[in-house]
Amino acid sequence: MTVSSLSYQDRADYCQAPIAKQLLQLMDEKKTNLALSADVTSAQQLIAYAEQLGPEICLLKTHIDIIEDFTAGLTQTLRRLAEKHHFLIFEDRKFADIGNTVKHQYEGGLYRIADWADLTNAHSLPGPGIIHGLYEVGRKKNRGLLLLAEMSSAGHLMDSAYIQKTLAMAEQFPDFVIGFITQHALSTHPHWIYLTPGVKRDAGGDSLLQQYVTPEKAIYEQGTDIIIVGRGILAAKDPLTEAKSYRQQGWDAYLKRRKAG
C-alpha cells in the first residue's frame, strides 16, 4: 500500500491537527479537491463567487488585502457561506517576516486573519521563528498553516535544499503545519496535504511569469492533493460550468491515482 492509493478520508487518521482531518474528510464527503482562488477586488464579487461556487469547492482561497471595500462584515459573511456550503477558508497571506511581526499581522490589524481564516500560509525563508510566531496565535484557535515549498512562478529560488529544509521545519510543528503549497508531493508521510497553485486546463503562463499546470498533471502525475484554480474559472464566460469541469477533472485524477496506487 502506497500513500497515493489512500483516500483522503484514510489519511485523516494520520493528522495531528484537527483542521487537517476536517479538510481531508470534507473532501471525500463532498467529492471535491478543487480550491477556488478568488482574486477579486470587490467584496460583493467575492461573496457572489463564494455563494455560487461554494458547493463545488473544498477551499476558498482569498487575498483579503486586495479587496477595495473590506469591512469586518465581509469575513462574517464568508464564514456563514463556509458553513452553508461546507468549505474551508484559506487566506493566502504568504507571511514572510520574523516571528514577533507575523504574530501581530496574523492576529491584529484591520484584517484579524486568525479570527476567520481556517488556513493561512507562510514562507519558511525567515527560519522557524515565523512558525513559532504564527503558532502562538493560531494553534489555540484550531487554525492550520501551509508552508510554501514550491511556487508556480518562473525563476523562483526554491531549490531542492530549500524544499528539504522547509519540510524539516514543518515536521517540528505537526499539530499546526498541515501541508504545503507545492508542485509535487514531498514525502511519504500520509498526513501532509499538498496544494498546487497555478492550475489551468491549458498550460502556459501570464505576462508576469506565472506558469500553469493541468489538474491531471498536478494530482495524478505529481501526486498533490488540491488544485487551486483562479483565472481558469473566473475569466470563463460561465464560471459555474467551468468550476464543475475543474472539479470533475481534479476528482478523476485523484481516483485514477488511487487505482494506480
Place this chain on the structure above:
Amino acid sequence: MTVSSLSYQDRADYCQAPIAKQLLQLMDEKKTNLALSADVTSAQQLIAYAEQLGPEICLLKTHIDIIEDFTAGLTQTLRRLAEKHHFLIFEDRKFADIGNTVKHQYEGGLYRIADWADLTNAHSLPGPGIIHGLYEVGRKKNRGLLLLAEMSSAGHLMDSAYIQKTLAMAEQFPDFVIGFITQHALSTHPHWIYLTPGVKRDAGGDSLLQQYVTPEKAIYEQGTDIIIVGRGILAAKDPLTEAKSYRQQGWDAYLKRRKAG
C-alpha cells in the same frame, strides 16, 4: 578610493532611481542614518512617534497592517510629518507572491501602499515576476523597492547562492530597486543602499529567534548604510534620548568607516 570612503551624497550621483538619490542626500544633509521601526498597533501612537522622533531619522519604517484603527487619514498625516521633518516612509510589507498578485496588493486594497510609502520591500524568492509586478505600479509614482537579501532571524534560509541571485535580480531593475535589507554590504557598486534590521545597543535576541547587532557592527564592520532600530528605542524609558543616542552611534560609525576608507 573605495566605496566605503564615499559620502552618501557622493553616492547619490550613481543612482538611477530618483528616490534613492533623495534618500542618500537627505541622510548627509540631516546627518542621520537611523531608521525607526515603528512597530506599534495604534494610529495615535504611530503619529506621536513620527512627530517626536521624526527629526532624528532618515526613514520611518511601518507595518501598516498591524494598526488596529487604520484609516486613510493616518497615511495622510504620516505624509505631512514626513514633509515637515524630512524623512521618507518605508512600508515593510515583505511582498512575497507572484507578480499579478503583488501588483494588486501594492496598489489597492484598504492600504493603497503605493500611494503613500516612498519605499517598500519584497522577497526575491518568487523570481523576477514579483519585481515586474511591483514595478508596473511603483515606477511611475517614483517609488523605490528594497529586496531582502539577509534577514536578522535565526535559521533563515538565505544562503550565499540565494544572496547572489537576489543581487542579480536587482541589477535588472536599476531604476526601481534601490538596495537591500541585509546584514552586510553585498557589492562594490556605490548606488546600492543597504539597510540593516535587528539593530540594538546590546546584542542578543528575543524569544521568537530575532538576533540583534550593534550600530557599530552594522555600519563600520559590515559596511551597511542604515540602521533600523525598533524595540531598542520604543521600549526605552525615554525614546527621544535613546533615538538621539542611536543616531549618534550610527553616524559616528559612518564617519569612522569613511576615514578608514
